Amino acid sequence: MDVRVRALETLLVAKGYVDAAAIDRLIETYETRVGPHHGAAVVARSWTDAGFRAWLERDATAAIASMGFSGRQGEHMVAVFNTPQEHHLVVCTLCSCYPWPVLGLPPVWYKSAPYRSRAVREPRAVLGDFGLQLPEATRVRVWDSTAEIRYMVVPMRPAGTDGWDETRLARLVTRDSMIGTGQALAPGAREPHPATVQRDSGGGPAASARPQHP
Ligand code: FE
Numbered sequence: 001m002d003v004r005v006r007a008l009e010t011l012l013v014a015k016g017y018v019d020a021a022a023i024d025r026l027i028e029t030y031e032t033r034v035g036p037h038h039g040a041a042v043v044a045r046s047w048t049d050a051g052f053r054a055w056l057e058r059d060a061t062a063a064i065a066s067m068g069f070s071g072r073q074g075e076h077m078v079a080v081f082n083t084p085q086e087h088h089l090v091v092c093t094l095c096s097c098y099p100w101p102v103l104g105l106p107p108v109w110y111k112s113a114p115y116r117s118r119a120v121r122e123p124r125a126v127l128g129d130f131g132l133q134l135p136e137a138t139r140v141r142v143w144d145s146t147a148e149i150r151y152m153v154v155p156m157r158p159a160g161t162d163g164w165d166e167t168r169l170a171r172l173v174t175r176d177s178m179i180g181t182g183q184a185l186a187p188g189a190r191e192p193h194p195a196t197v198q199r200d201s202g203g204g205p206a207a208s209a210r211p212q213h214p
Contacts, residue, residue, distance in 0.1 A: 035104035038069045039152060040173035042102060043184075044166040046079075047157040057081070060152065064102060074101035074150060080143060081154045082180075087138050088153045089127070089180035091119035092145045099150035103178060110179065120144075130181040153177065155184040 012018045042064055046053040055063040060077040064070065077099060080088040092098065093116050098106040109115050118126050123140045127133070134140065143151040155177040161169060164187075172189075176182030 030100060030105045034069075034101060036102075036173075036175035036178065037170070038067075038104075039099070039102035039175070039178045040170040041166065042067060042069070042079075042152075043154050043173045043178065044169035046154055047161075047169055048164075048166055053154075056154070069101040071101050073097070074099050076149045077102070078143075078149055078151050079154050080141070080151055082156045082183075084135075084156070085137075085139060087127075087134050087140050087180065088151075089119060089123050089140060089142050090145055090151045090153060091116055091142060093117070093120060094146070097145040097147060097150060099145070099152050102152055103175060107175070127181065130176065132182055153180040155182075158184050158186050160187045 009018070009020070009023065013020050042056070045067070046056050052063060055066075056079045060079040061070075061075065063079075064074070064077055080090075082088055092110075096106050096111040098110065115126065120142055123142050124134070127140070145151050155173065157169070158172055161172070172185040172187070174182050174185060177184045
Protein backbone atom coordinates (compact mmCIF):
# COMPACT_ATOMS: atom_id res chain seq x y z
CA MET A 1 0.00 0.00 0.00
CA ASP A 2 2.82 2.42 0.87
CA VAL A 3 4.44 1.83 -2.51
CA ARG A 4 1.14 2.29 -4.34
CA VAL A 5 0.45 5.56 -2.53
CA ARG A 6 3.97 6.78 -3.26
CA ALA A 7 3.60 5.89 -6.94
CA LEU A 8 0.27 7.69 -7.18
CA GLU A 9 1.60 10.77 -5.42
CA THR A 10 4.69 10.85 -7.66
CA LEU A 11 2.52 10.76 -10.77
CA LEU A 12 0.15 13.46 -9.52
CA VAL A 13 3.04 15.72 -8.58
CA ALA A 14 4.81 15.08 -11.89
CA LYS A 15 1.66 16.02 -13.78
CA GLY A 16 1.25 19.14 -11.69
CA TYR A 17 -2.11 18.16 -10.20
CA VAL A 18 -0.96 18.36 -6.60
CA ASP A 19 1.77 20.09 -4.69
CA ALA A 20 3.92 17.80 -2.52
CA ALA A 21 4.38 20.52 0.11
CA ALA A 22 0.60 20.98 0.33
CA ILE A 23 0.12 17.26 0.91
CA ASP A 24 2.76 17.31 3.63
CA ARG A 25 1.00 20.23 5.32
CA LEU A 26 -2.35 18.47 5.18
CA ILE A 27 -0.94 15.31 6.73
CA GLU A 28 0.93 17.28 9.36
CA THR A 29 -2.23 19.19 10.25
CA TYR A 30 -4.24 16.05 10.85
CA GLU A 31 -1.41 14.24 12.60
CA THR A 32 -0.42 16.96 15.02
CA ARG A 33 -3.03 19.72 15.22
CA VAL A 34 -6.42 18.11 14.67
CA GLY A 35 -7.19 15.11 16.81
CA PRO A 36 -9.35 13.52 19.50
CA HIS A 37 -8.57 16.39 21.89
CA HIS A 38 -11.05 18.42 19.84
CA GLY A 39 -13.80 15.83 20.30
CA ALA A 40 -12.91 15.53 23.99
CA ALA A 41 -13.49 19.26 24.42
CA VAL A 42 -16.90 18.92 22.76
CA VAL A 43 -17.87 16.03 25.02
CA ALA A 44 -16.67 17.81 28.16
CA ARG A 45 -18.72 20.87 27.28
CA SER A 46 -21.81 18.73 26.69
CA TRP A 47 -21.32 17.25 30.17
CA THR A 48 -21.22 20.64 31.86
CA ASP A 49 -23.53 22.79 29.75
CA ALA A 50 -27.09 21.54 29.24
CA GLY A 51 -27.78 24.19 26.63
CA PHE A 52 -24.78 23.09 24.60
CA ARG A 53 -25.78 19.46 24.96
CA ALA A 54 -29.25 20.23 23.60
CA TRP A 55 -27.66 22.10 20.70
CA LEU A 56 -25.35 19.15 20.04
CA GLU A 57 -28.37 16.85 19.91
CA ARG A 58 -30.26 19.19 17.61
CA ASP A 59 -27.50 20.33 15.25
CA ALA A 60 -24.14 18.75 15.99
CA THR A 61 -22.44 20.39 13.00
CA ALA A 62 -23.26 23.90 14.24
CA ALA A 63 -22.60 23.17 17.91
CA ILE A 64 -19.19 21.68 17.11
CA ALA A 65 -18.34 24.51 14.70
CA SER A 66 -19.08 27.00 17.48
CA MET A 67 -15.97 25.63 19.22
CA GLY A 68 -13.89 26.21 16.11
CA PHE A 69 -13.94 22.63 14.85
CA SER A 70 -15.15 22.31 11.30
CA GLY A 71 -13.97 21.47 7.84
CA ARG A 72 -13.62 18.53 5.54
CA GLN A 73 -15.14 15.22 6.64
CA GLY A 74 -17.12 17.05 9.30
CA GLU A 75 -19.64 18.93 7.20
CA HIS A 76 -22.61 16.89 8.44
CA MET A 77 -22.11 15.71 11.99
CA VAL A 78 -24.52 13.74 14.16
CA ALA A 79 -23.84 13.19 17.87
CA VAL A 80 -25.29 10.11 19.56
CA PHE A 81 -25.43 9.93 23.34
CA ASN A 82 -24.66 6.88 25.44
CA THR A 83 -26.93 6.11 28.37
CA PRO A 84 -27.19 3.16 30.75
CA GLN A 85 -29.94 1.85 28.47
CA GLU A 86 -28.24 2.40 25.13
CA HIS A 87 -24.66 2.18 23.86
CA HIS A 88 -23.67 3.55 20.46
CA LEU A 89 -20.94 2.20 18.19
CA VAL A 90 -19.73 3.85 14.99
CA VAL A 91 -18.35 2.12 11.92
CA CYS A 92 -18.02 2.81 8.21
CA THR A 93 -19.00 -0.46 6.59
CA LEU A 94 -17.92 0.72 3.13
CA CYS A 95 -14.54 2.25 3.79
CA SER A 96 -13.28 4.58 6.50
CA CYS A 97 -15.66 7.56 6.87
CA TYR A 98 -14.73 9.30 10.09
CA PRO A 99 -15.29 12.75 11.65
CA TRP A 100 -11.87 14.30 11.02
CA PRO A 101 -12.44 17.72 12.66
CA VAL A 102 -13.21 16.14 16.05
CA LEU A 103 -11.21 12.91 15.97
CA GLY A 104 -8.39 13.46 13.47
CA LEU A 105 -7.49 10.59 11.17
CA PRO A 106 -9.00 7.14 11.79
CA PRO A 107 -6.94 4.42 13.47
CA VAL A 108 -5.80 1.53 11.30
CA TRP A 109 -8.24 -0.94 12.83
CA TYR A 110 -11.19 1.33 12.01
CA LYS A 111 -10.40 0.83 8.32
CA SER A 112 -9.91 -2.93 8.58
CA ALA A 113 -12.34 -5.31 6.90
CA PRO A 114 -12.89 -7.37 10.08
CA TYR A 115 -13.92 -4.32 12.14
CA ARG A 116 -16.19 -3.04 9.40
CA SER A 117 -18.05 -6.30 9.01
CA ARG A 118 -18.03 -7.57 12.58
CA ALA A 119 -19.16 -4.26 14.12
CA VAL A 120 -22.46 -4.83 12.37
CA ARG A 121 -22.81 -8.61 12.70
CA GLU A 122 -21.55 -9.05 16.23
CA PRO A 123 -21.04 -5.69 17.92
CA ARG A 124 -20.85 -7.15 21.41
CA ALA A 125 -18.02 -9.46 20.38
CA VAL A 126 -16.15 -6.52 18.89
CA LEU A 127 -16.67 -4.51 22.08
CA GLY A 128 -15.36 -7.51 23.99
CA ASP A 129 -12.17 -7.43 21.88
CA PHE A 130 -11.70 -3.87 23.10
CA GLY A 131 -12.20 -4.98 26.68
CA LEU A 132 -15.65 -3.47 26.97
CA GLN A 133 -18.35 -5.63 28.54
CA LEU A 134 -21.78 -4.05 28.68
CA PRO A 135 -24.72 -5.23 30.77
CA GLU A 136 -27.05 -7.52 28.83
CA ALA A 137 -29.86 -5.03 29.35
CA THR A 138 -27.95 -2.30 27.52
CA ARG A 139 -29.04 -2.04 23.91
CA VAL A 140 -26.22 -1.67 21.38
CA ARG A 141 -26.88 0.52 18.36
CA VAL A 142 -24.48 0.58 15.42
CA TRP A 143 -24.23 3.68 13.23
CA ASP A 144 -22.83 3.52 9.72
CA SER A 145 -20.88 6.67 8.92
CA THR A 146 -20.94 7.65 5.27
CA ALA A 147 -19.62 10.30 2.94
CA GLU A 148 -22.74 12.28 3.88
CA ILE A 149 -23.01 11.89 7.66
CA ARG A 150 -20.32 11.40 10.28
CA TYR A 151 -21.32 10.13 13.69
CA MET A 152 -19.65 10.92 16.97
CA VAL A 153 -20.44 9.16 20.25
CA VAL A 154 -20.85 11.20 23.42
CA PRO A 155 -19.87 8.78 26.19
CA MET A 156 -21.49 8.87 29.63
CA ARG A 157 -19.93 11.22 32.15
CA PRO A 158 -17.99 9.13 34.67
CA ALA A 159 -19.20 9.04 38.27
CA GLY A 160 -17.19 10.97 40.80
CA THR A 161 -16.59 14.00 38.60
CA ASP A 162 -19.05 16.44 40.16
CA GLY A 163 -17.76 19.98 40.05
CA TRP A 164 -14.98 19.22 37.56
CA ASP A 165 -14.37 21.86 34.92
CA GLU A 166 -14.30 21.20 31.18
CA THR A 167 -10.52 20.99 30.91
CA ARG A 168 -10.28 18.36 33.62
CA LEU A 169 -13.22 16.39 32.26
CA ALA A 170 -11.82 16.40 28.74
CA ARG A 171 -8.82 14.37 29.91
CA LEU A 172 -11.18 11.48 30.64
CA VAL A 173 -12.52 11.38 27.09
CA THR A 174 -10.60 8.92 24.93
CA ARG A 175 -10.73 8.59 21.17
CA ASP A 176 -12.26 5.12 21.48
CA SER A 177 -15.00 6.41 23.77
CA MET A 178 -16.09 8.72 20.95
CA ILE A 179 -16.14 5.83 18.44
CA GLY A 180 -18.00 3.68 20.93
CA THR A 181 -15.35 0.98 21.34
CA GLY A 182 -14.61 2.29 24.82
CA GLN A 183 -16.00 4.37 27.63
CA ALA A 184 -14.75 7.56 29.22
CA LEU A 185 -12.08 6.95 31.83
CA ALA A 186 -12.94 6.81 35.51
CA PRO A 187 -11.34 9.53 37.64
CA GLY A 188 -7.89 8.39 38.68
CA ALA A 189 -7.52 5.99 35.78
CA ARG A 190 -4.24 7.01 34.23
CA GLU A 191 -4.55 5.16 30.95
CA PRO A 192 -7.33 3.66 28.90
CA HIS A 193 -7.75 -0.09 28.87
CA PRO A 194 -4.46 -1.57 27.64
CA ALA A 195 -6.22 -2.88 24.56
CA THR A 196 -6.90 0.63 23.38
CA VAL A 197 -3.53 2.30 23.88
CA GLN A 198 -1.11 0.47 21.65
CA ARG A 199 0.07 3.80 20.34
CA ASP A 200 2.68 2.31 18.02
CA SER A 201 0.02 0.39 16.15
CA GLY A 202 -2.67 3.01 16.34
CA GLY A 203 -4.63 1.38 19.12
CA GLY A 204 -7.30 -1.22 18.64
CA PRO A 205 -7.92 -4.63 20.07
CA ALA A 206 -5.00 -6.56 21.55
CA ALA A 207 -3.16 -8.53 18.87
CA SER A 208 -4.45 -11.83 20.20
CA ALA A 209 -8.03 -10.62 20.05
CA ARG A 210 -7.66 -8.72 16.82
CA PRO A 211 -10.17 -9.95 14.26
CA GLN A 212 -8.55 -12.07 11.59
CA HIS A 213 -9.11 -11.49 7.92
CA PRO A 214 -11.39 -14.16 6.48
FE1 FE B 1 -16.19 5.37 4.47
